[in-house]
Amino acid sequence: MAEHPNVIKELGTIFSALSKNPALTPEKAQGLGLLGGLYLKAAGAHEKGEPTAWISFGIPPEIFWAMDIVPVVDLNLATISLIPGKVEKYIDLATEAVPDYICSTNRIPLGLALSGDAPLPNIWVVQNAPCDSIPGLDSAMAKYFGIPYYSVHVPYVNSPLGYEYTARDLKKMIAWVEGQTGRKLDVGRLKGAVQHSSRAHELMLKIREMAMLVPTPCSLNENRLAYTAMIQLAGTPEVVNYLQMIYDRAQDRLSGKLPYPIQEKLRIAWIYTVPTYSPGLIVDYMANEYGAISLTFMLNNMLVPPVKGDLDYEEMMLWLAQKVCNMPMTRECRGPWEVYADSALDLVQNYKADGAIFSGHTACKSNWAAAKLVKDKILEEAGVPTLNLETDFIDGRVTPGEAVRDQLIEFMALIQRNKRSREEKNQAASR
Amino acid sequence: MSALDELTELAGDLENRAVKEWKGSGKKVVGFFCTYVPEEILYAADIMPYRVAAPGCTQTTSADVYMTHLNCSFVRSCLEYAFEGKYRFLDGFVFTNSCDDIRRMSDVLRAVDPQKFLVLDVIDVPKKVDDDGIWWYHLQLAGFKEKIEKAFGVKITEPKLKKAIEVYNETRSLLRQLYDLRRADKPPITGAETMKVLRAATSIPKERFNSLMKKLLQEIKGRQPVANYRARLMISGGGGCDDPAYFDVMEQLGGLVVTDTDCFGARYFWNPVEVIEQDPLLGLARSYMERPSCARMGNRMDERIDFMKDMVKSHKVDGIVFQTIRNCQIWGGQVLAIRDEMKKADIPLLTLDREYALSGTGQLKTRIQAFLERIER
Numbered sequence: 001m002a003e004h005p006n007v008i009k010e011l012g013t014i015f016s017a018l019s020k021n022p023a024l025t026p027e028k029a030q031g032l033g034l035l036g037g038l039y040l041k042a043a044g045a046h047e048k049g050e051p052t053a054w055i056s057f058g059i060p061p062e063i064f065w066a067m068d069i070v071p072v073v074d075l076n077l078a079t080i081s082l083i084p085g086k087v088e089k090y091i092d093l094a095t096e097a098v099p100d101y102i103c104s105t106n107r108i109p110l111g112l113a114l115s116g117d118a119p120l121p122n123i124w125v126v127q128n129a130p131c132d133s134i135p136g137l138d139s140a141m142a143k144y145f146g147i148p149y150y151s152v153h154v155p156y157v158n159s160p161l162g163y164e165y166t167a168r169d170l171k172k173m174i175a176w177v178e179g180q181t182g183r184k185l186d187v188g189r190l191k192g193a194v195q196h197s198s199r200a201h202e203l204m205l206k207i208r209e210m211a212m213l214v215p216t217p218c219s220l221n222e223n224r225l226a227y228t229a230m231i232q233l234a235g236t237p238e239v240v241n242y243l244q245m246i247y248d249r250a251q252d253r254l255s256g257k258l259p260y261p262i263q264e265k266l267r268i269a270w271i272y273t274v275p276t277y278s279p280g281l282i283v284d285y286m287a288n289e290y291g292a293i294s295l296t297f298m299l300n301n302m303l304v305p306p307v308k309g310d311l312d313y314e315e316m317m318l319w320l321a322q323k324v325c326n327m328p329m330t331r332e333c334r335g336p337w338e339v340y341a342d343s344a345l346d347l348v349q350n351y352k353a354d355g356a357i358f359s360g361h362t363a364c365k366s367n368w369a370a371a372k373l374v375k376d377k378i379l380e381e382a383g384v385p386t387l388n389l390e391t392d393f394i395d396g397r398v399t400p401g402e403a404v405r406d407q408l409i410e411f412m413a414l415i416q417r418n419k420r421s422r423e424e425k426n427q428a429a430s431r
Numbered sequence: 432m433s434a435l436d437e438l439t440e441l442a443g444d445l446e447n448r449a450v451k452e453w454k455g456s457g458k459k460v461v462g463f464f465c466t467y468v469p470e471e472i473l474y475a476a477d478i479m480p481y482r483v484a485a486p487g488c489t490q491t492t493s494a495d496v497y498m499t500h501l502n503c504s505f506v507r508s509c510l511e512y513a514f515e516g517k518y519r520f521l522d523g524f525v526f527t528n529s530c531d532d533i534r535r536m537s538d539v540l541r542a543v544d545p546q547k548f549l550v551l552d553v554i555d556v557p558k559k560v561d562d563d564g565i566w567w568y569h570l571q572l573a574g575f576k577e578k579i580e581k582a583f584g585v586k587i588t589e590p591k592l593k594k595a596i597e598v599y600n601e602t603r604s605l606l607r608q609l610y611d612l613r614r615a616d617k618p619p620i621t622g623a624e625t626m627k628v629l630r631a632a633t634s635i636p637k638e639r640f641n642s643l644m645k646k647l648l649q650e651i652k653g654r655q656p657v658a659n660y661r662a663r664l665m666i667s668g669g670g671g672c673d674d675p676a677y678f679d680v681m682e683q684l685g686g687l688v689v690t691d692t693d694c695f696g697a698r699y700f701w702n703p704v705e706v707i708e709q710d711p712l713l714g715l716a717r718s719y720m721e722r723p724s725c726a727r728m729g730n731r732m733d734e735r736i737d738f739m740k741d742m743v744k745s746h747k748v749d750g751i752v753f754q755t756i757r758n759c760q761i762w763g764g765q766v767l768a769i770r771d772e773m774k775k776a777d778i779p780l781l782t783l784d785r786e787y788a789l790s791g792t793g794q795l796k797t798r799i800q801a802f803l804e805r806i807e808r
Contacts, residue, residue, distance in 0.1 A: 097766075097767050098763060098764055098766060098767050099755070099757070099763040099766070099784055101501075101757065101758050101760065101763060102760055102763055102764050103760070106764070110767070126729070128558035128559060128729045129558075131531055131760070132530050132531050132727070132759075132760040132761045132764075133760045133764060134729070135558050135726065135727055135728070135729035135761065135764075136726055136727075136760045136761040136762065136763060136764030136765060137760070137763075137764030137765075137767065138729070138764070139726075139729045139730070139731075139732045139764075139765075139768075140732060140764050140765045140766070140767040140768035140769070141764075141767060141768070142732070143732045143733070143736075143768040143772075144767050144768045144771050149729075149730075150730075151558070151559050151729035151730055153557050153558060153559050153563070153564065153567075155555055155557075155567070156528045156534075156553065156555035157555070161570070165563060165567055168563055169563060172563075333531075334528075336538055336553070337535065337538035337539075337542065360501075362501055363501075363760070365501060365502055365503070365531040365532050365535075365758060365760065366531035366532075366534070366535050368498065368499045368501045368502060369497070369498045369499075369502050369531070369532060369535030369536070369538070369539065370535055370538060371499075372496065372497050373497070373538065373539070373542050390499075390501075
């Protein structure tokens with residue numbers, strides 16, 4: 001009987017190999033290297049019989065690093081889509097078992113589990129936000145595969161009392177993880193992890209400030225993998241080094257030590273996801289054809305303030321709870337629409353975008369139900385048009401790159417016209 | 432008029448006779464969507480809680496300006512009816528963060544016209560059941576109570592709350608008695624008729640409903656029972672299963688719906704609310720959280736499966752129709768484990784993914800027919 005491949009190990013090997021490709025920018029190479037290293041560590045832990053954990057994005061990886069457990073973000077296994085032709089098999093397999101409107105990023109771990117191509121974790125910890133696919137499918141999947149499962153509650157809106165609630169639940173989660181794995185949380189190690197995480201969040205804020213400059217010295221092309229790294233590697237020194245490198249290179253562009261890759265003519269804010277497929281027809285296409293630089297996307301918009309001083313255990317848990325509640329997507333997608341609109345406006349206004357793109361993942365029901373409200377608010381308050389694109393950001397079969405490109409062509413023409421008109425008005429006013 | 436006829440008639444219109452009479456006496460009616468809204472709090476304020484639905488909605492053109500084909504058609508239908516003014520008789524809406532689509536409906540209504548569509552509260556119901564969850568929900572209910580008191584200038588006293596719990600517990604008990612009668616080999620009522628009773632339960636004042644229910648329970652004892660059927664069915668799955676015509680389709684083909692585990696059905700009334708003398712709100716919080724759960728409760732998968740199995744056993748069910756409204760990710764995801772667990776328990780299960788509106792019944796009939804052939808006695 002043929003042995004199943006271990007996709008997690010494969011991802012580790014492929015990403016590590018890709019990271020050595022001299023044609024890649026250091027930002028991409030180091031990002032892929034980080035991911036590769038993570039997956040290799042996770043595969044190694046499994047081979048050695050050490051406890052392994054899947055976590056959902058937003059669950060603080062710092063806690064798991066401090067317990068010497070490698071946290072793999074279940075939905076981030078969607079990075080398999082970075083390897084062309086690999087992801088479809090798992091999505092299709094899952095779709096035989098659950099409806100096609102379940103989020104594809106949830107269906108990928110299901111497909112991997114059903115195929116036997118990825119080792120199942122010993123434990124699975126999720127947050128029950130920001131969307132319905134998580135409690136809906138993950139609880140069923142845990143039951144189906146017999147994986148011990150813990151869900152952390154995130155209240156509907158942020159409040160001091162809500163943070164306390166989530167902090168209490170995180171403490172209960174730690175006790176549960178200890179019981180399941182036999183690994184005890186070392187508070188000293190957690191302090192170290194929180195310090196690394198705090199520094200990483202500080203760098204995310206600095207990179208954000210840098211990306212706002214005109215022209216931007218740090219576009220999505222450079223910082224794209226930051227979110228992916230942060231949701232799994234926050235709490236490690238590696239992610240600090242990686243973000244520092246992104247920041248330093250942006251500084252070098254600013255000071256003229258490094259050239260800007262493309263001359264910036266238009267500025268684009270992606271107010272939700274960015275398709276991972278067909279970059280040559282989407283993000284790179286816009287940049288090459290129109291000089292339209294993708295500045296950032298919502299997932300990179302991490303606004304968690306760094307910690308101040310030396311925190312005790314209770315304070316660390318509260319900081320981590322605040323982080324859980326304010327992670328991108330958890331912040332925008334779970335509460336009232338105004339929170340999302342404000343976040344999108346922040347991206348458009350502070351990044352001085354000429355156009356906004358809502359690449360609405362077809363499974364994100366809550367965002368689609370707010371998309372018109374958000375689009376109208378951006379136009380009303382910032383005077384900036386938004387393109388609402390219906391895509392599955394992982395599965396290019398839903399809206400192929402060519403179809404996305406065709407919509408982009410029209411949108412680029414619109415924002416070019418708008419920009420010319422603005423410039424003419426400004427010139428007239430200055431005369 | 433028999434009690435069943437009267438309940439059927441009352442359930443037939445959105446703004447039914449009982450609502451008109453209630454409003455005619457100067458009292459308020461508030462719409463709610465999810466059974467995690469404790470109606471007792473409204474009832475204690477002399478406000479009639481009214482479960483919002485959109486029977487007969489066949490198109491969602493206006494709603495689709497704000498929502499899309501990617502959203503649940505039950506919610507879009509309700510939004511359409513709201514825009515069409517069909518809920519004009521409601522003095523406000525109460526939401527919970529039940530699911531992504533419903534909570535966003537509250538957003539759309541607030542954004543479009545906050546005066547016309549008064550959203551009184553979006554109650555934050557935790558998505559897990561444990562002591563902290565009950566504590567949190569208890570806090571939310573205290574806040575909800577205050578909002579209602581402020582919005583309508585009323586005082587919800589403890590005695591009024593206890594009285595409301597008593598009335599509602601009587602409703603629960605009467606509906607349980609009806610469901611107990613459906614355990615019989617020859618039940619006195621069909622699934623479609625039961626759904627009409629359930630629709631009335633959430634769209635007329637509870638005291639009036641209780642009185643009619645008592646009459647109904649007496650009347651149906653002398654009724655010709657349903658003996659000629661091919662198989663006993665149970666409806667399970669997500670919300671939006673509130674259309675008696677849907678049950679009619681199954682029953683016209685020879686199936687008999689003898690029970691359900693739906694939020695429009697058994698989950699709505701299955702367990703009584705515990706009366707905690709010193710803190711009735713806590714009793715409400717605990718009872719609502721601990722009752723048979725919606726799939727949104729991530730840590731209650733085992734309980735949901737057990738509830739289904741118990742119901743199959745108690746009502747001698749031959750097969751389960753597990754229906755979900757398309758795009759309902761909460762229930763759509765559950766099918767993975769539920770199909771597996773029912774298979775292990777040797778309980779036949781048919782999964783149906785459907786739109787809220789009952790249109791194009793051909794495919795539904797084909798699926799039901801094939802299922803009945805598989806399981807018939």
